[in-house]
Amino acid sequence: MDDLTQLRYEFKDHIATLTLDAPPVNALTRVLNDELTLALDRISEMDEVRVVVLTGAGKVFCAGADLKGRAGVIRGPGDLPAHSRRTRECFHAIRECAKPVICALNGAALGSGLAMAASSDILIASERASLGLPEVDVGLLGGCRHAMRLFSHSRLRRMMLTGLRVPGAELHRLGIVEACTTPEELLPTALEMAGVIASKSPVSTRMGKHTLNVIEDMSLRDGYRYEQDMTAQIARTDDAREAQRAFAEKRAPVFTGR
Known part of the structure; x- marks a missing residue:
């Protein structure tokens, strides 16, 4: 995994930790999108890896689509469908990874970030985390179909229509995340759960x-x-x-x- 530039890979005790590292807010750039897809496809065929922990560097998990970079990659006919295909395949790579994926939400997961979380198998959040669909404010639609797997009919539509962000404590109350921890305890909690999974067949x-x-x-x-x-x-x-x-x-x- 030495060829990754916006994604950090660590491995210990059958656990692969993937850390989104695209400062300042881990927006889903073209590079990060493709590297995450590649890393998860590789992990699917790595026998030594039994479980994955996905988290973000800094104070944000993923702020959503890279709107600045989007203008640079969507310039002519065919660019938008190709871009959309690459994006959805990134989310599918999480869901279809042969190994269970634990998403450790260290901060806001917005738009594409929410879709990443919803594509994971188990979610854990820190007190600083939140899930939201801010696309209504920038003239886009987000990962609502992915979010439907997490939220009720009314809550999802409220999020999509108003840009409401749901904080970590509320996510835990709703049963969307398994735990809401302090920022310091987030990764240890995720790794502890990953260790339990790694001990199974x-x-x-x-x-x-x-x-x-x-x-x-x-x-x-x-x-x-x-x-x-x-x-x-x-x-x-x-x-x-x-x-x-x-x-x-x-x-x-x-x-x-x-």
Whole structure:
């Protein structure tokens, strides 16, 4: 990951930490967009990584689209569709990453930043964090479809129509984030949760995330049938057999990811 310039990569104990680092407010520049997509695609195929923590450097998680840079990349026919495609693929790279992604919201996550958070698997916020859709003030639409996975009908429309920002404590009250911590405790809390996930069978967590993504838009009957089929596949893995042996022998399992 030495080729990244606006994204920091750290790895320890099966946990990959990705830090958005595009000062001053981590706006989603073309470079950051493409680097985040690339890093997550790589991580999907890195057996040593079992879970990802995504956070931002400084006081802002991501202030949204890079409006200044946008003018430089959208100049002629075809530029806008191409730009839109790259942007949505960045969000899909988070959701479709083979490894669970914990989003540690260190500050405001606006527009594109909210879409990143909504594309993650687990959200944790600091007291300084907030989620918002400010596009109404700049003549654009934001990631409302992504936000629908987090907010109720009325709250989402209020956010979109007024630019309302929802602070970390309220996000926790609503059950949108798992915890609201002090700024100092945010990353330790995220890493602690990541450590719990990393201790599980990587086959089970990978297939579990994939299954949840697939069944999200299915009917109850079809979705549960698919989940049962995936359960049958997991049960045939070495990790599943190891988990059963460890349970019977009253010891901690040693997973190999096979």
